[in-house]
Amino acid sequence: MHSSCEYDVIVAGGGLAGMIVASSAAFYSKQSLKILVIDRNPISDLGKKTMNGWVCGDAVGKNSVDYMTNRIGISWSSPEIEHPVNGVIAYSPDHETAISFDGEGYILNRRVLPQKQLQDALKVGIEVLDNTALRSLIIEDNYVVGVEGEDLKNKEIIKKTGKLVIDCTGVTSVLRTNLQIKSFIQKRIDRDDLESTGRYIYDFDIDGDDKTYFDPDYCIIHLDQNLAPGGYGWVFPKGKNKVNIGLGVQQKAFISYNKKMGKNKDLKMLIDEYVSSNPIISKPKLSDDEMDIGNNWGTWQVSVRRQNDCMVGNGYMLVGDSAWMPKPLDAGGIGPAIIAATIAGRNIVEAIQSNDVSENGLWKYNLDFIKDYGYKTAGLEIFRRLLQSLSNEQINYGMKHFLSKLDIEKITVGEHPEFNTVDKLSLLIRGAMNKKLADNLKYTASMNKKLVEHYNNYPLVPDGFADWQNILFKYLNESNTRFQN
Ligand SMILES: Cc1cc2nc3c(=O)[nH]c(=O)nc-3n(C[C@H](O)[C@H](O)[C@H](O)COP(=O)(O)OP(=O)(O)OC[C@H]3O[C@@H](n4cnc5c(N)ncnc54)[C@H](O)[C@@H]3O)c2cc1C
Structure with a gap:
């Protein structure tokens, strides 16, 4: 670890995830850590993803927001919550089947929300450096010990050092893509x-x-x-x-x-x-x-895949879209970003307090996220691949005949459906395409069970990771071959 760091924690990217990570680390450390958030936007445009704006569907389940509120005391209300909803309704291509996934939710205003997050952060002593585009990580002895970037106003290179850098720069993260330390983190997405x-x-x-x-x-x-x-x-x-x-x-x-x-x-x-x-x-x-x-x-x-198979390296962690957290089925990334950022704050504080920000010292973050959310994403990735391979006729048929009340409840809470109806209907299913669909639905359900079990056996320390990932790849390759479109 770098001996004379300016900060305990540097959060790269002051978007949705970054601001929550910073606040969570402040909360769990009782404001004893020196935390800096760096964003490329001016303060007035904090959290803006691209030149195009704060591009998002803006929808999030109330349960995810409650997860954060209950743990770290941050709550959202109007105007950052722009409109409440009672759930989601999915329509089949022919509009004949409507499936209602009931559950309170919010439509956020993503432009306003970062300003509320900023106020919350400033109150607990977090520093925010705006107008700064990060270009790379500073590395020493195979550890990330800071960030380097450009002060966009003064056109100067800036360097900031920290015991830990939390990458919250979103899906296109240049920090992750060019990561120079030895680690298990996957750098590029398919x-x-x-x-x-x-x-x-x-x-x-x-x-x-x-x-x-x-x-x-x-x-x-x-x-x-x-x-x-x-x-x-x-x-x-x-x-x-x-x-x-x-x-x-x-x-x-x-x-x-x-x-x-x-x-x-x-x-x-x-x-x-x-x-x-x-x-x-x-x-x-x-x-x-x-x-x-x-x-x-x-x-x-x-992104619509499982989260990065490993989200920590020496002095470095990934949270939110930079870790490919959006749910594979519906690309909902706000919920998992909230959950991961809340969890990460605690893991950051534990690592810094025990003076171990190595891959090993940060490893628990992988486990904690998998326990509360990440255990189901690989199964949903397979399900997504199946859905993408279907014709409109198959989607119409499947939504009409194969989804039970239990399956809908499962999808509502973000879980993989079990498709038990398929067994009951097996003799009644007409047509080769529909039979194949039924088989494939059962296949995804059974593969999901294996994958959830596999994630429950995520290695407790980095040593077991390579073997664990080999088995994961075996499952995913088998499924990918089946659903190639
Ligand atoms: C069109 C669309 C619709 C979506 N709809 C929904 C939805 O309805 N519900 C849902 O749950 N999810 C949705 N998502 C996903 C959701 O928007 C993301 O999961 C969420 O914004 C992730 O937050 P984040 O903080 O990880 O990343 P981001 O929101 O991308 O924030 C990253 C921050 O880092 C900054 N940054 C990036 N690079 C650098 C750099 N080099 N230096 C300094 N700062 C940098 C950015 O400017 C930004 O402020 C949607 C996504 C899209 C694109």
């Missing part, structure tokens, strides 16, 4: 595990009352391989006449869709078509609310 996504924030006139297209009390998801190849479309209410509407696609599926249809559409064209095909949303107008300035249209990437 292109097929990313979704290209985009959304508008619109005010609009309501035309009719078809709740399958807009519901002020529910987040709507439209599954349709023509509308959003390898992904889905969403209509999330931000008020009675205000909406966050967009979609995500898997690039590979989008390319084959364009080829099949003889088209050359881009993501924006797809989103524009999606908006104009919505019969309820009339005269959409980009929101010019002060709360949405610079944030009413944008595209960005989101």
Whole structure:
């Protein structure tokens, strides 16, 4: 460990995850640690993901926010919570099946939220350095001991040293991609595990009352391989006449869709078509609310794989999108980022207080995140691969016939469904495609069981990691081969 560090903790990236990590570390250390958050944006634009804004669907389950509130005492209310919802409804491509995943949730205002997070952080003595784009990590003796970047205002190189650097710079993290220490952290993501996504924030006139297209009390998801190849479309209410509407696609599926249809559409064209095909949303107008300035249209990437197989190295940890935490099934990354950031604060304090910020000293973070959230993500990754390989007809059939009440309850709480209905129906299933679908659903359920068990056996120390990961790869390769599309 670097002997004379300026800070105990440097949090790289002052977005959603970064601000919670900092606050959590302050909470668990009773404000005894010297913590610095560094973000490339000016303070007024803290947490902005890209030039395009704070691009997000903005939806989060109340249970995730409660997780943070109950542990580290941070609570959110209006205006950062812009609109409450009662759950999510997913529609089949033919709109004949609607599955309601009930559970309170919030539609956040991602532009406003970082300002609330900033106030919370400043109150507990956290320092924030803005306008600073980080370019690399400072390494000494195979340990991360600081960060290097550019002061964007004065065009100067800055260096800051810390006992620990927490990487919260989001999915495109240059720090992770160029990581120079020896560690088990995976540096790059497979292109097929990313979704290209985009959304508008619109005010609009309501035309009719078809709740399958807009519901002020529910987040709507439209599954349709023509509308959003390898992904889905969403209509999330931000008020009675205000909406966050967009979609995500898997690039590979989008390319084959364009080829099949003889088209050359881009993501924006797809989103524009999606908006104009919505019969309820009339005269959409980009929101010019002060709360949405610079944030009413944008595209960005989101990962849909399991979290990084290892999230710690000597002096370095990954939290949030930089660790590929969004849920593989729906790309919901706010919940896991909140959970991981809350947990990480405790692990950071334990490591610093025991004077061991080595991979071994930080290892418990891997285990703690897996225990509270990460145990299920590999199974959901397999399920996502299956879904991406299905035709609209198969999705229609599957949603109509194969989802039991128990399965819906499982998906509602973010778990893999069991598809027990498939066994009961086995003699009644007509058509080779539907039989294959039934088999594949049962396969994902059984593979999920194996994967959850495997994650429950995540090695307690780094020594066992290589063997553990080999077995994980064996399971994933088998499933990937089965669902190659
Ligand atoms: C279109 C879209 C829709 C989504 N919808 C939802 C949804 O409805 N619900 C949900 O739960 N999740 C959703 N997600 C995912 C969710 O937005 C992310 O999981 C969440 O923002 C992750 O927070 P984070 O803090 O890890 O990363 P980010 O929000 O990306 O924050 C990273 C921060 O680090 C800063 N930064 C990056 N690089 C550097 C650097 N080199 N130097 C200094 N600072 C840097 C950035 O400027 C930013 O402030 C969506 C994502 C997209 C793209």
